[in-house]
Amino acid sequence: MSAGRAVIGLPDFPWDRLTPYKELAQSHPDGIVDLSVGTPVDPVPPVVRQALADASDSPGYPLTYGTERLRGAAAGWLRRRHGVDLDPANVLPLIGSKEFVAWLPTLLGIGSGQRVIFPELAYPTYDVGARLAGAQPYATDGLLALGPEQVPLVWVNSPSNPTGKVLPAEHLRKVVSWARERGAIVASDECYIELGWEEQPVSVLHPDVCGGSHEGLLAVHSLSKRSNLAGYRAGFVAGDPVLIQRLLEVRKHAGMIVPAPVQAAMAVALDDDGHAEEQRARYAARRAALRPALEAAGWEIEHSTAGLYLWATDGTDCWTQVQGLARRGILVAPGDFYGKAGGEYIRIAMTASDERISAAVRRLQ
Numbered sequence: 001m002s003a004g005r006a007v008i009g010l011p012d013f014p015w016d017r018l019t020p021y022k023e024l025a026q027s028h029p030d031g032i033v034d035l036s037v038g039t040p041v042d043p044v045p046p047v048v049r050q051a052l053a054d055a056s057d058s059p060g061y062p063l064t065y066g067t068e069r070l071r072g073a074a075a076g077w078l079r080r081r082h083g084v085d086l087d088p089a090n091v092l093p094l095i096g097s098k099e100f101v102a103w104l105p106t107l108l109g110i111g112s113g114q115r116v117i118f119p120e121l122a123y124p125t126y127d128v129g130a131r132l133a134g135a136q137p138y139a140t141d142g143l144l145a146l147g148p149e150q151v152p153l154v155w156v157n158s159p160s161n162p163t164g165k166v167l168p169a170e171h172l173r174k175v176v177s178w179a180r181e182r183g184a185i186v187a188s189d190e191c192y193i194e195l196g197w198e199e200q201p202v203s204v205l206h207p208d209v210c211g212g213s214h215e216g217l218l219a220v221h222s223l224s225k226r227s228n229l230a231g232y233r234a235g236f237v238a239g240d241p242v243l244i245q246r247l248l249e250v251r252k253h254a255g256m257i258v259p260a261p262v263q264a265a266m267a268v269a270l271d272d273d274g275h276a277e278e279q280r281a282r283y284a285a286r287r288a289a290l291r292p293a294l295e296a297a298g299w300e301i302e303h304s305t306a307g308l309y310l311w312a313t314d315g316t317d318c319w320t321q322v323q324g325l326a327r328r329g330i331l332v333a334p335g336d337f338y339g340k341a342g343g344e345y346i347r348i349a350m351t352a353s354d355e356r357i358s359a360a361v362r363r364l365q
């Protein structure tokens with residue numbers, strides 16, 4: 001561990017541990033099928049690229065708050081696609097949602113002696129965000145076990161990375177009322193919300209969950225997966241008007257500004273559902289090919305009713321599974337990257353070309 005890491009107590013970057021297995025998979029005569037990282041591989045939709053190009057003459061500073069056009073498009077998308085009624089004033093653009101996950105506790109002034117709560121199996125950046133703020137990361141799925149403790153922030157993530165589990169409205173409603181009783185903020189990471197397969201995810205801002213009030217709630221959205229914009233760094237947060245204004249103030253001071261051409265591209269992407277449907281259909285087809293192939297090869301798929309991943313186990317240690325698949329030229333992520341409870345699971349991302357997915361299916365036979 002370097003001295004810099006030791007000072008703020010960050011974990012080692014886990015992906016480095018996968019390198020030997022990546023090399024093993026790369027040595028396959030027909031090349032690697034990399035299903036380890038959820039990075040989009042399909043093209044950026046032409047309408048979005050055009051919007052970016054049209055806005056490329058942007059010499060001045062953009063607003064941290066974003067353009068009215070962008071905030072309106074985000075609110076319109078939430079209403080149209082997710083049944084959320086929200087004033088566009090309560091939207092704030094993000095430089096991708098990862099920066100927000102990593103900095104939210106700090107931006108809220110959470111610190112030493114306070115616990116930031118997130119799921120037992122989770123995207124590692126919730127933990128990182130707590131540590132960056134000097135707060136205590138706490139992974140639990142059992143809020144009731146916390147007793148009367150006052151906690152400042154609870155993260156939920158539905159559909160989940162890594163498990164693809166969906167939290168039904170009733171579950172989310174309980175989390176919201178638990179948090180409201182204690183004055184805790186609920187931050188809901190909804191970056192996979194458009195990828196419902198056997199179940200339809202619901203936003204924390206939906207009236208069935210929040211009872212029509214967004215007080216204490218933040219919904220975090222990303223265009224990375226819906227619109228293949230991971231390379232643009234494009235997301236937004238929406239919710240409680242007071243929290244949004246507080247976050248805006250700090251983000252203005254900190255220079256957390258989305259570039260103007262990216263803002264223009266985001267607005268067009270959020271207005272257009274056609275490209276998102278096409279992308280969904282690509283993932284649905286890859287999922288329909290991979291899932292039975294894994295099952296026939298001895299894996300059991302758990303959860304995975306929504307999202308970008310299959311969460312699977314053959315009952316052995318996750319690294320044994322990673323190695324076995326790497327020998328067949330397929331690279332997947334070990335479940336223990338996401339928490340101790342993932343020790344016997346692997347996460348398979350559906351982000352590879354159709355040709356590479358077909359290669360994986362053949363290799364699993």
Ligand SMILES: Cc1ncc(COP(=O)(O)O)c(C=O)c1O
Pocket residue numbers: 038095096097098099101123157160161189191221222223224230234235
């Ligand atoms: C659960 C979750 N949240 C947030 C992100 C960050 O996405 P982005 O920064 O591309 O918006 C990811 C990325 O994979 C994720 O899985």
